[in-house]
Every structure is written in C-alpha cells, then in structure tokens.
Amino acid sequence: QKEVEQDPGPLSVPEGAIVSLNCTYSNSAFQYFMWYRQYSRKGPELLMYTYSSGNKEDGRFTAQVDKSSKYISLFIRDSQPSDSATYLCASTPGGGNKLTFGTGTQLKVEL
C-alpha cells in the first residue's frame, strides 16, 4: 500500500465549477500536508500548506485535513482554465523534511 494515495484522474470540469481533489494517507506520523500544482513541462509549485487537522483558505483555494480519517482535500472555487494542471498532495512527519507524494490528479477546466 502506498503511503499517499491519490486518484490520477483526469478530471474535467466546466469553468466556474467547484473542484474537489482528494488524497488518503496511511502514515499516522504525517503532520504537515501540502498541495503542489504542476503545469505541463514545469516543476511543481507549492500551492497550500497545512499543519495537522483543520482548514486553510487562500483566495479560491481551501485545503482541508482530517487526521481521524487520514483524508486530505483541496477545494477550488470558481475554477478557471488557468487552473488546468496536475495537483499533487504531499505529506511529511513532524521531524523532518522528506516529502511523500501522491501520484497527482490531472485537472482540466474547460470553457
């Protein structure tokens, strides 16, 4: 079993839709949770960062972590074609910086 599981998609939505991207993890030691966005032929860029359980909002993006169910979510409101990218979740234990990534979900927002 992979430590971080993510549906690879692809996920296609119309412009303006609310997008929900999800990951599950198995390592109870994970304390820090990230979402990275990767455009085609580019390196991943850090989008959102959350420590432990709870919600974090940044503009149209909301990251949510439920440690009791080991579930990580990213919500995108009013999705735009520029949001079309691959979204990767990642986690790390509290003591170090080594990241464990999901496989990434490919999102396409269509006009």
Next chain:
Amino acid sequence: SAVISQKPSRDICQRGTSLTIQCQVDSQVTMMFWYRQQPGQSLTLIATANQGSEATYESGFVIDKFPISRPNLTFSTLTVSNMSPEDSSIYLCSVGGLAGVKGEQYFGPGTRLTVT
C-alpha cells in the same frame, strides 16, 4: 522562495552512457533534494544532497548509479550512470528549509531524459 535552474532541460541519450544534471539556486540553501518523476507515478525522492559530505540515498537508489555532488550551498549535480531505457524520466531538484517550514520545498523546472 528561491529561483532554481536546471541544465540540461532535456536530453536524449544512448544506453550505457552517463548524463550529469546540474541544479543552480539563486541563494544559499541548507537542503537540496533530487527526485525522479516517471509517467503516472508520484515524485520519488532519490537522495538528499548534503553539502560537504556524501548524499543520503533513499531505499532503492544507490550511489554507483546516481552519484551526487554538492560542492557548495547553491549548486548540486546528479549523474545518471550506465543508463538504460528504464531511466527515462523527469529528474527534478528541489530546495527546502528556506522559511523554517517543515516540508516546504521549491522545485526546479526538471530535466526530461529519454534513453534509447
């Protein structure tokens, strides 16, 4: 954040040869990492590049195959040795520890390697 560049951006190599990938950062950083990203798979950490000492390799990766150098706090190289088609992948360097935030890393644009 940091600006990270990689050279080459892409290459096509013959099996049995070696390729050295360079990673340059615009500021001094404590942590540098090398990842591999294969199609349909997650980013996999190859090793942590340690300044002034041997790199720390993850399970499944060995120094003979992926020698790493880090001569200073702004530069590192990864060599893919004795390549086979299975080494075709995107190789990415990243840096961390910039703001003291656990797990926060910034990535270079990647090197796309095809081995024929």
